[in-house]
Amino acid sequence: MTIKTKLSLGLSFLFAVILLLAGLGAHYANRLAAEAKEVLKDNYETLEYGKNMLQATDVFLLADSTRYAAAFKNFKKNLQDQLNNLTEPGEQAITIAIKENFDLLRLRQTAFQKQGAPTIPKIIAQIRQDVFRLTDLNMQAIVRKNKIAQQTADRVIMYLVLIGTFSILVTLTFTLNFPGYIANPIRELTASIKQIANRNYEQRLHFKAQDEFGELAEAFNQMARKLDEYEHSNLARIIFEKRRIETIINNMSDAIIGLDEKQIILFANNEATLLLGLTEADLIGQYAPDVALHNDLLRHLLAVKEAAPLQIFNDGKESYFTQDIIQINSSGTATEAEKLIGQVIILKNITQFRELDLAKTNFIATISHELKTPIASIKMSLKLLRDHRIGAVNQEQQKLMEHITEDSDRLLRITGELLNLAQVETGNIQLHYRQTQPAEIIHYATQAILFQAEQKQVKLETNLPNELPPVNCDLEKTAWVLVNFLSNAIRYSPDQARIIISAGYVTSASNRFVRFSVQDFGRGIDARYKDRIFDKFFQVPDADSIKGGTGLGLAISKEFITTQGGTIWVESELGEGSTFSFRLPVI
Incomplete structure (x- = not known):
């Protein structure tokens, strides 16, 4: 037998019990209602007729001529109704006796009215006696029928209690046992599925x-x-x-460490165990943060998410690695989204590339240093050629000397920037920290750029509060950054423009800073280039930048400021100018 059939049978049984109780209740309720209706129809109406006839006989006894006709008519009507409602044994004989006496009384009605004499009391008394007998008979019938109805009600209650008790017991048994019949197999199936999942x-x-x-x-x-x-x-x-x-x-030559979503170490290759200085037994199956408590390198790998190269000493030599973290997600379905199931940490050995980069930097520094001597010699020769004691030069020769002067200045500036870049890349920046007033830095920079500003008739406006705290910095390097900002601002500003140099005091949750800003009102920088403006050798692609510097000035400025513990940034809107800023911590 199927579960559907069992459910259908059980529900059908409950439905049958409900129908049985409802049917019995309706049957006996209709029976009681019928008996009550029978009492009303058969007996109560007779009592009502008897009461009306008695009231009419009261008028007969009073011999009230004004009310006699109405009382006579009323008595006649109720008597006729009673003749149509003969329901009890003996009721017919009493009603016929009343009718005979009433007919006798009616035959003498005219004589009574003509003579003005009272009605015959004996006939009226007989009529009243018969009416009382009639009402008494129906009262006894009402009492008898009431007892029968009470017995019927008691019997109905007994039947309903028995059937209801039986139905409740059966339903309770069904309610307690049937859910278990359904739920127990499901519970056992669930437990078995969990075992299969394990x-x-x-x-x-x-x-x-x-x-x-x-x-x-x-x-x-x-x-x-x-x-x-x-x-x-x-x-x-x-x-x-x-x-x-x-x-x-x-x-694999790269160090690889695999973790699950709970940061349990799943695997680590030989290169990883060598770098960590641990064995596989110390790593596999262990909770990574617990292992990191006693291993500095693993603690750094778990905590740092940036891509900065790591310097690791292993086997007595210095090596460099880059850290990549690959998040592993499960494939999503139509009903379930993707979720993280683990991650893989990869350390790529870049020592060889680092050495090549260092060699490149040393080569650039050497070439730049070697180029400064012939460039200086060229500038000295140009200075001698301009001396009139050597001899006069014509106009074409003068133009050639001007071009040579510009090219030598450009070469000297490029070599200077390359030397600064070499210092930055090798970490050999020589910084001479001292307490410096912000006004001194701004004055140093504006004086250095004053001649260039006068050539384009650019007005330099300084916005400097009276009292600013000193900063701990290298004056020349910091002023060099400000000079670079001003040079770019003058280059990209139209003639007779203005440039605002400002400084201000800034506080944060844990530090205090002095902010330096250079604002111009030139063409501005396209939003797509702002993130790359401080990259090495990057120049905004336009005609003026191609004729300008090497694209190293802002990159070197960033290194100078960040090395001193500051930050550097730019704010710019195309067509509205640019604001280059940096800030340095207050002593």
Whole structure:
């Protein structure tokens, strides 16, 4: 028998019980109503007729001629109604006797009215006596029928109590047992599914019922057998693939560490164990933050998410690595979104590239240093050529000397910037810190750029508060940054423009700073270039920048400021000018 059939039978039984109770209640309620209606119709109406006839006889006795006709008519009507309502044994004989006496009284009605004499009291008394007998008979009938109705009601209550008690017991038994019949197999199925999820393919279901649960148990057991067979048949292949992947990972030159979503270390190749100075037994299956408590490198790898190169001393030599963190997400489905299931930390060895970069930097520094001597010699020669004691030069020769002067100045500026860049890249920036007033830095920079501003008739406006705290910085390097800002502002400003140099005091939650800003009202910088403006060799692609510097000034400025513990940034809107700013911590 299927579960659907069992549910249908159980619900049909409950429905039948409800119909039985409702039918019995309706049947006996209709029966009681019929009996009450019978009492009203058969007996109560007779009492009403008797009362009306008695009232009419009261008028007869009073011999009130004004009311006699109405009373006579009323008595006649009620008597006729009573003749149509003969329901009790003996009621017919009494009613006929009343009718005969009333007919006798009616025959003498005219004589009574003509003579003006009172009615015959004996006839009226007989009529009243018969009416009292009639009402008494119906009162006894009402009492008798009431007893019958009470007995019927008691019997109905007894039947309903018996049937209701039986129905409640059966329904309660059904309610307590049937949910368990449904829920227990589901609970057992849920427990078995959890066992299967835990890779316990020996789990089986044992349902003896010949219904859907039995079919479900058979299908579940078949699935468990297939999974068990699949697990054993593919175990060797899985182990082989696992060993092959482990071999590939262990032979990679990069250090690789795998973590699950709970930061449990799943694997670490040989290069990773060498760098960490730990064995596989110390890592595999361990909670990464716990291991990091006693390992500085792992603590750094878990805490730092930036891509800055790591300097690691291993086997007595210095090596450089870049850190990549790959987040592993499960494939999403239509009903379930992607979720993080682990991450892989990769340390790529860039020592060779670092050495090549250092060699490039040293080469640039050497070439730049060597170029300064011939450039200085060229400038000295130009100065001698301009001396009239050597001899006069014509106009064309004068133009050639001017071009040579511009080119030598440009070469000297490029070599100077390349030397600064070499210092920055090698970490050999020589900074001479001292307490410096912001006004001194601004004065130093404006004096250096004053001649260039006068050539374009650019007005320099200084906005400097009276009292600013001193900053701990290298005056020349900081002023060089401000000079670079001013040079760019003059270059990109139209003639007779104005440039605002300002400084201000800034506080944050933990530090205090002095901010320096240079604002111009030139063409501005396109938003797509603002993030790259401080990159080495980057120039905003326009004609003026191609004729300008090398694209190193802002990159060197950034290194100078960040090395001193400050920050540098730009704010610009195309067509509205630019504001280059940096800030340095207050002493």
